[in-house]
Amino acid sequence: AMNGLSISELCCLFCCPPCPSRIAAKLAFLPPQPTYVFVPDSEAGGASVGGGGSVRGAGGITGTTARWKLQLTERAEFQYSQRELDNVEVFVTRSSRGNRIGCMYVRCSPGARFTVLFSHGNAVDLGQMSSFYFGLGTRINCNIFSYDYSGYGVSTGKPSEKNLYSDIDAAWHALRTRYGVSPENIILYGQSIGTVPTVDLASRYECAAAVLHSPLTSGMRVAFPDTKNTYCFDAFPNIEKVSKITSPVLIIHGTEDEVIDFSHGLALFERCPKAVEPLWVEGAGHNDIELYSQYLERLRRFVTQELVNRRN
Template sequence: MAKSQWATFKTLFNIFCCPPIPSRITNKLAFVPPDPTYVLLDHPDGQGKIFRPLESAEWQFGSSELENIEAFSCTTKNKESIYVLSLIRKNSYKYTIMFSHGNAVDLGQMSSFLTYLANELKCNIFCYDYSGYGASSGRPSESNLYADAEAAFECLLQRAMLKPEEVILYGQSIGTVPTIDLATKVKCAGVILHCPLMSGMRIAFPKTKDTWFFDSFPSIDKAKNIESPVLVIHGTDDEVINICHGQNIFKQCPKTVDPLWVPGAGHNDIEMYPIYIERLHKFIEQDLPYS
């Protein structure tokens, strides 16, 4: 048997005779909800909830910034109740960023970074916890991930009275999965993909070239259907999701802007590089069609 034939046979044997269990791959890759790092208190006027980060959230701002955060819930098509943080301060801001966060964090841990991002970019921010994360009900799953993003987006449009073209979808790590899925269904102002992954199998088995029927998170096949401008960000030394994932997603998106490949950056430290915030400014102020 020729070497190439043996390689093909070995691949098929591993897939069909020793198939991975998609749910296990999904759980290993994506869903590690931390212990909740925030509490929600009843609001005196009965409207929404009062958001309070716990000590484990490491809140980095004062009480005045905390008062700018609204918290409320919305119901998904899978009948889960997910919680949302809203940092909508000024109607004069042109864009609102809907942020889909990474794996092992919740809204409490994200609250300081989102506050920084809102202040720095002069954008409103809207972020949500996936089913099974933080105060959200249910259990994490791929189906819930997509339903959570859709519900959060509809909630954002209705609550803030926005049009899709005023919203930037931002996904980080596993958050790029629902972001890409949602971006194929709505035409928004723009899309930011921060350390995206091609699919679950391509993470677990890096030599995987094709999307198999049992694969999870097949973002590489969906990216070609995004009609909005896309900015891809990835660290060259990402030890969790290799930069080849970001590069291939970039190639698939039909309307990309100049990507940001951050030299020396890993999976969780891109935000520490000054070039990161500089590139976001350029994307919002120059790359978007209505900038």
């Protein structure tokens, strides 16, 4: 037994979150109340796709595509104008596990070489992330493609580890086919729990690069920091997959991370043969790295210099 827990109790902890332990609760999926819906982009009517609840204060703010437009609630806290939202395309695709996955393409930078396939953190959805995507894409001169995990936003099904892997596969496939973006121009970016599907995909496909922002080594190691080995029932085993990534990997971690300890970023860096110079943000926690000036500086250098000058 480890930390006084039997194997069966440990299995239960990962198969049936949330569990009472405060530490293990960090691993439970926490989809927020949806902050957006997709409404039909024609006067022809038809039901909208999305969570319940009224869409208050959206003020007719919409991003258009042929079929759907994005409608945000006040909770999305979107800080940009109608003009920016006109550069958002939203649509629904289906995963191999049968779930409907909401996707968002943010055209920040016409003519940009790279598109970032962004896998967001645990307690947010596309509506809440949309402002951040505009800010990030504009500043690092990339377009941003993102999706909601099963059970988040307009995506159907329940969040689970297996669904995470099929969710990002569906997003990758949609980005490749619908927008014709080739793998050497796709940067996979994962934040927190989003590093799990990102590492999985990057270990299977060659792409321009992978960015791992506040990554975890594995579920067991978050819940029980003394864990040395990977158990068959462990969840999210990034530490076992990261060595298979053939693209350049940029790891970013705050030294004072209170959710996923800084040691996780260090361990992944050591295990990753393709790691570039990492960014350890002195004093940053789990949710505030973006507020430090080094964050954008390091990303900009990675995208505009290191990736562009890379010899294939």
